[in-house]
Amino acid sequence: MRVTRDLDLAEECAQDAFARALTAWPVDGVPERPGAWLTTVARRRALDVLRREAALRRALPMLVVDDVEPAYEVDDTGTDGPGAIADDRLRLVFTCAHPALNADAQVALTLRLLCGLTTAEIAKAFLVAEPTMAARLTRAKKKIAVARIPYRVPDAAALPERLDAVLTVVHVLFTVGHTAPTGPQLVRSDLVERALDLARMLRQLLPSDPEVAGLLALLELTHARRATRTDATGRLLLLDEQDRARWDRDAIDAAVPLVRESLRSRPPGRFALQAAIAAVHGEAASYADTDWREIVALYGVLLQRWPSPVVALNRAVAIGLADGPAAGLAALEPLGSEPALATYAYLPAARADFLRRLGRYDEAATAYAEAALLTDNDVERAFLRSRYDEARAAAG
Amino acid sequence: MAEYLVLIYENEADYAKGDQGVFDEVMKAHNDFGHAHGGSIRGGNALQPTSTATSIRGTRTDSVTVTDGPFAETKEALGGYYLIEAPDLDAAIEIAKQVPAKFGGVEVRPVMVFD
Numbered sequence: 001m002r003v004t005r006d007l008d009l010a011e012e013c014a015q016d017a018f019a020r021a022l023t024a025w026p027v028d029g030v031p032e033r034p035g036a037w038l039t040t041v042a043r044r045r046a047l048d049v050l051r052r053e054a055a056l057r058r059a060l061p062m063l064v065v066d067d068v069e070p071a072y073e074v075d076d077t078g079t080d081g082p083g084a085i086a087d088d089r090l091r092l093v094f095t096c097a098h099p100a101l102n103a104d105a106q107v108a109l110t111l112r113l114l115c116g117l118t119t120a121e122i123a124k125a126f127l128v129a130e131p132t133m134a135a136r137l138t139r140a141k142k143k144i145a146v147a148r149i150p151y152r153v154p155d156a157a158a159l160p161e162r163l164d165a166v167l168t169v170v171h172v173l174f175t176v177g178h179t180a181p182t183g184p185q186l187v188r189s190d191l192v193e194r195a196l197d198l199a200r201m202l203r204q205l206l207p208s209d210p211e212v213a214g215l216l217a218l219l220e221l222t223h224a225r226r227a228t229r230t231d232a233t234g235r236l237l238l239l240d241e242q243d244r245a246r247w248d249r250d251a252i253d254a255a256v257p258l259v260r261e262s263l264r265s266r267p268p269g270r271f272a273l274q275a276a277i278a279a280v281h282g283e284a285a286s287y288a289d290t291d292w293r294e295i296v297a298l299y300g301v302l303l304q305r306w307p308s309p310v311v312a313l314n315r316a317v318a319i320g321l322a323d324g325p326a327a328g329l330a331a332l333e334p335l336g337s338e339p340a341l342a343t344y345a346y347l348p349a350a351r352a353d354f355l356r357r358l359g360r361y362d363e364a365a366t367a368y369a370e371a372a373l374l375t376d377n378d379v380e381r382a383f384l385r386s387r388y389d390e391a392r393a394a395a396g
Numbered sequence: 397m398a399e400y401l402v403l404i405y406e407n408e409a410d411y412a413k414g415d416q417g418v419f420d421e422v423m424k425a426h427n428d429f430g431h432a433h434g435g436s437i438r439g440g441n442a443l444q445p446t447s448t449a450t451s452i453r454g455t456r457t458d459s460v461t462v463t464d465g466p467f468a469e470t471k472e473a474l475g476g477y478y479l480i481e482a483p484d485l486d487a488a489i490e491i492a493k494q495v496p497a498k499f500g501g502v503e504v505r506p507v508m509v510f511d
Contacts, residue, residue: 154486
């Protein structure tokens, strides 16, 4: 089919152009000055890819492109040209995260078209066979062409909802990378890096959107703790055991103003609130100094804004840290009947921790055992089993 | 411009239970939709309930069978459609969001074009 073939051509051009733009950004962990991308790197590189962009634009008319200027201001503070590139990339972001596409396909297409990953790399990232991923991508591309999913920045009325879908794709990517759902490694740094690239790119393209600022801050703040999440032997370290001196202080300092900026919108969005929670941790001198009441309050607002059992679980854990393990256990109680959490390892893990702190070692051991059964990540399982052994020993 | 078929799937039992008031309300909603989007509507019809449907399998073969009932028994059945014209899927979705479907929802399908 002609349309599909042209979309494939567009894909080749897009992948090449965007991959080049992205490799110009720091890829070896967090840069010395995270946020440097704001001013220089991508824009400078954008000039280099202008020639390729011309090829891209020739190939793109087969996608639905309209001549109406986007209602949203995109960053075009560069010299002649890069503004148009930014615009093209932004349009593609919205095409990839279109709600008419299946959620898995949204993430896969974003990795393919915006990050330039190969189908084989994406298949590996999501632990599926390459032909499966190829079929998923082909189906999505065909739908884009046949159903005429537009290549366009949504108008102002539709933008918040559509942008939320885009930010969700990036957040999912980061989350999957941050704690791999299965496998021997705790972190899939390839996915984490791609998610950070995308969040930085979105911040550059939509510099005045509070939720974009919130997502970037959340990712940077979470990523700033990466060096301390496991010990030298690969054992999982929880927040109270982490060496805060090894947190990336520059990254935290750079992200805090973003959090403040993102919280200025009323009501604050879900990424702004999650970033604010991450900032409270980031700025606490020690675990004991953490303002748990502030965290409980932020989770409370987040729960109203985004009613999710996982948010409710996090709030219950924070209550336990603010008011003691008995209060935490009571807050966890109603979540036991929540179907969405029935196979969620963090629920029994949280209960186990509070039971352990209360000296109810027998029950704690049972809960640790349940949590260990429910996780497929080897590092997490090893941690939960060691806690199980300790509780068993303490129970006598 | 492209054409999309907006298929209206609704729970027939809810309609069967409805009184004249429900019928009037739905008719008014469709009339309002027609007035608001007349420029984009290329056609449309309401269908008689699936209890009046006849399914025919094996057409153009020697083993053709004719049976009573719809092709697939589902809680929400095809009850009507609009054929609309729109520049892209977003525009089609915006129109489809306005289609009355009190007891169900709608499915948007691009119409195949043969060059």
